[in-house]
Amino acid sequence: MLFAILRRDRPGMAAERTRLQLDHARYQEPFLPRIVFGGGLVSDGTDTNAEVPITEVVGNVLIIDVPDRETAEAFHNDDPYTRNGLFEVAIIEPFWQRVPSPGAS
Numbered sequence: 001m002l003f004a005i006l007r008r009d010r011p012g013m014a015a016e017r018t019r020l021q022l023d024h025a026r027y028q029e030p031f032l033p034r035i036v037f038g039g040g041l042v043s044d045g046t047d048t049n050a051e052v053p054i055t056e057v058v059g060n061v062l063i064i065d066v067p068d069r070e071t072a073e074a075f076h077n078d079d080p081y082t083r084n085g086l087f088e089v090a091i092i093e094p095f096w097q098r099v100p101s102p103g104a105s
Contacts, residue, residue, distance in 0.1 A: 003072035004095040007081070008041060008059035010088040018054050023080040031064070031075060038062035045046070059087070063095055 011018060028035070034105050040053055041059035066072050076082055082090070 001067065002036065002095040002097060003064050003066060003069065004068045004091070004093050005062040005064060005072065005076055006059070006089075006091040007061075007076070007087045008089040009086055013086050016084060016086055017057060017081070020080050020084055020086065021054055025078055027078070034065050036063040036065055038064075059089075063097075069094070076095075 035078065038061060040057035041061065042048060042088060043056045043058055046052055046056045064072060064075060066075065069092070076092055081087065
């Protein structure tokens with residue numbers, strides 16, 4: 001089942017995000033086969049046509065394929081970003097993919 005996870009950082013957390021980035025990446029690595037897509041929310045005016053500095057990332061969006069809400073919530077709760085209080089908002093909801101149509105090439 002697909003779940004959308006949308007998380008926005010608390011203001012002023014760029015240094016903490018930078019400090020935790022490697023731990024966060026290591027944590028997510030075994031889940032990569034379950035992550036349908038994901039990426040960072042960035043500050044207004046950030047050029048997303050180039051490499052984005054981690055200091056411009058202000059949250060993230062993930063679509064993850066897991067068996068149930070409990071698994072999606074555990075994935076979020078165990079993330080080093082979450083455990084260290086990075087997020088001001090976290091939304092975790094079942095996701096119905098409409099576009100592109102699943103299986104479309």
